[in-house]
C-alpha cells in the first residue's frame with residue numbers, strides 16, 4: 001500500500017470508530033488567534049479539518065471555508081454539521097491526501113491545527129505549501145502538539161518536539177512574512193474519555209506582507 005493509501009485507511013478507521021461529536025467544537029487557540037489577528041472574514045483553508053470544529057466556527061463568523069481532510073467520513077460529518085448550523089453555503093469539504101495533492105488558489109487564512117499523523121508523510125513540505133497558499137496580507141496559523149497527552153498514540157514514547165522557533169524555521173518562509181505569534185503556551189485539554197491534562201502547543205501565526 002502507498003503512504004497515500006495508508007493515510008486514508010488509518011484516518012477512515014479512526015473516524016469510523018470515533019464519536020461523531022468529538023472535535024466538533026473549535027480549537028480555543030484558533031478562535032483566539034483569529035479574533036485577535038483578523039479584522040474581517042474572507043476565504044479560509046482548514047488543513048486536516050477532522051470533524052470541522054474550526055471550519056464551522058469560522059463559517060459562522062463569516063469566513064468562506066475550504067475544509068480539507070483525507071478521511072471522507074470526517075468530511076461527510078463536516079458537511080452535516082455545516083447544514084445543521086446553517087452555514088453549508090460557506091463550508092466546502094474537499095478530500096485531499098495533502099501529501100499528494102493540494103487545493104488550488106490563495107486564501108486569506110490558512111490553518112493547520114494539530115495536523116499530525118502517525119503515517120509517514122512529508123509534513124514539512126505540506127506546511128511549506130500551506131504558506132504558499134496564503135494571499136498577500138493573509139495569515140498562516142500552525143498549531144501543533146509540543147507535549148504528549150496521556151491519551152495520545154505517542155503516549156509512553158520518548159518524543160522530542162521541536163521548539164516553536166524550529167517549527168518556524170522548518171517552514172522555510174523566506175522574506176515577506178511578519179511573525180505575529182511564535183510561542184509554546186500550555187492549556188488544559190480533555191481526552192476522548194473525558195480525561196483532563198495540561199498540554200503544551202507550539203503556536204505559529206505568520207502574516208504574509210501585502
Ligand SMILES: C[S@@+](CC[C@H](N)C(=O)[O-])C[C@H]1O[C@@H](n2cnc3c(N)ncnc32)[C@H](O)[C@@H]1O
Pocket residue numbers: 007011023027047048049050051068069070071074096097098099112113114115116117121
Ligand atoms: C490530529 S487530527 C486534527 C483534526 C483537527 N484539525 C482538530 O484540530 O481537531 C489530524 C487530521 O489530519 C487529517 N490528515 C492526516 N493526514 C492527512 C493527509 N495526508 N491529508 C489530509 N488530511 C490528513 C486526519 O484525517 C485528521 O482529521
